[in-house]
Amino acid sequence: MPFLPTPRLLSQLTNRAIIYSQNGDPSKVLTSLRYPELPPPASETVNIKFLLAPINPADINVVEGVYPSKPTEETSLTTSGKGSPEQPVFVGGNEGLARVTAIGNGVGDLKLDDWVVMTKPQSGTWCTSRNVHASDIIKVPWRHGLSQVHAATMTVNPPTAYNMLRDFTSLKEGDWIVQNGANSAVGQAVIQIAASKGLKTLNFVRNRDNIRNLVDDLQSLGATKVLTYDELSDKSLRTRLKEWTGERSISLGLNCVGGNETSLMARLLGNDAHLVSYGAMSKQPLSLPTSLFIFKNITSHGFWQTRWYQNRSPKEKYDVMKILVDLMVTGKLKEPRHEILYIAAHESDTEAGQKIKDAIRNMSEGQHGKKVLLRLESLE
Ligand SMILES: NC(=O)c1ccc[n+]([C@@H]2O[C@H](COP(=O)([O-])OP(=O)(O)OC[C@H]3O[C@@H](n4cnc5c(N)ncnc54)[C@H](OP(=O)(O)O)[C@@H]3O)[C@@H](O)[C@H]2O)c1
Incomplete structure (x- = not known):
């Protein structure tokens, strides 16, 4: 008999992630999972809330297990009490835009509500909230006119x-x-x-x-x-x-x-x-x-x-990001053609999982023509 959380327990599970615990066909192995509110961040770390995260072709290859860059246990949900060190629960997604919601001691350059993107590959961006090391994110060089879609798709x-x-x-x-x-x-x-x-x-x-x-x-x-x-x-x-x-x-x-x-x-x-x-x-x-x-x-x-990110200095990475932001806000680099896949907080894990599987199947069939961006709503 499947575990059915009571309404009271569900109301405590404020976060959601799109996860897999073994590699394979995304339409079979991806599911939705809820998890509790994050504790306050430890020193040198921050809590972030994802606003938008794309589904890129390489993300599908990572779930299939055929991509050289893999998620690590560190980026799994194990620290949130899900899975185990022997069978970690991995969160899909490599790229995404998040907002800083809580800051641990010793984090210098960030403030609440700053927009950040990932610098660590395979950080698991298809989720509502994560705790991340401050060195694994970079503050978006925001300029007036930069949209969430721009920022969520700017690192790849x-x-x-x-x-x-x-x-x-x-x-x-x-x-x-x-x-x-x-x-x-x-x-x-x-x-x-x-x-x-x-x-x-x-x-x-x-x-x-x-x-x-x-x-x-x-x-x-x-x-x-x-x-x-x-x-x-x-x-x-x-x-x-x-x-x-x-x-x-x-x-x-x-x-x-x-x-x-x-x-x-x-x-x-x-x-x-x-x-x-x-x-x-x-x-x-x-x-x-x-x-x-x-x-x-x-x-x-x-x-x-x-590989470029691995071999380049933080300054070089920031400089390229700044050039791209300038092109974006001056209208020379438009948002990619896209559609937003919205999953509301009240949707069940079965409904959420099905939406993701349908989107990925659609993409795999080709000639889809639009980048799919995931927006997962958390219970506040
Ligand atoms: N090396 C890197 O650092 C790096 C970085 C970013 C992306 N990439 C790679 O670049 C590629 C594009 O990524 P993206 O995010 O820009 O993709 P995307 O926006 O999702 O578009 C996918 C593209 O692939 C085409 N396509 C799909 N199946 C095809 C097939 N069987 N034969 C020919 N074309 C096919 C699609 O054309 P239709 O409209 O005709 O379906 C579309 O042009 C992917 O392979 C991705 O992994 C590599």
Whole structure:
């Protein structure tokens, strides 16, 4: 017989988390769990309340157990009395915006109600409230006009786009880059950051019934050209490309898809160009024609924002975040297209769990087109 909490006990369980205790298909292993109010924070720690947390593709891979970055026992709910050291209860989510609700002794730079984001990977953001070490969060460099959606999505996709455009080759105004998965949140950020630097973008997306709407959307963000993968096999593409780019060859390619479409896209790169792979949405391996290395001297790289965070100083991280905030509040980097998945405090764990499973199933089917952001309401 399942444990059914009494109404009195339920009223004490003010918090909720979306959790899993073993890896597997998210539609099977994710559930909702309530837990009690947090005690006052110990020294060097703060209590935070999450306002919004995205469901990113990598979060699904973490739950499946196929992502190299894993949650640790430290970020599990075990310290809140759930699970055990042998079988910890992990909270999903890596990214999210939270508000500071209580501050322990010895925490210098934070005050109540400050907006913070996570710097520690896999902190478990799909929950209402957590106690975290002050060194595992960073205060958002807030400026008037910065929305919750901006702040909740600023630590993964925008810096990935920004760093890939900056770190592999030096690009100057008028230069061209090419990318696939151009309608992904990273792709949208690439388009906008590139446009803000005067760069031209050639963008590839999957074909769909309402492709014209998608092309219009991406062009309204600043995309120079938007094509479908089907057009990669069209012989006239090279001629059209020459007309668009003139004397300039494409010196940077960004890939989050893999598979044959990426092999074809790589052929559009010019001499000495760089191909940067940062995702594998098609789940197909990447294979590149040898001739590109011999005759065009192309370099193929990987990029992982998690590694970037591990290797960079707090100042470098803060500086990039500040640049991104400036782009956001000046309208040059818009909120990703999104929908908010709201789970009210009165909803049962079964209802909450089902909402999450449905959202993830929808995302996995592709062509969803919107970043899903989780807003979990706690009982005050
Ligand atoms: N390396 C890093 O540091 C880093 C950082 C951030 C993100 N990423 C990766 O970047 C990718 C995009 O992330 P995101 O958060 O921007 O994604 P997102 O907003 O959720 O969008 C997902 C994108 O993947 C495309 N897609 C889904 N299934 C596909 C398939 N079978 N073949 C081709 N395209 C497919 C979707 O196109 P449709 O609209 O056609 O479905 C959409 O463009 C993911 O692989 C993510 O893990 C990597």
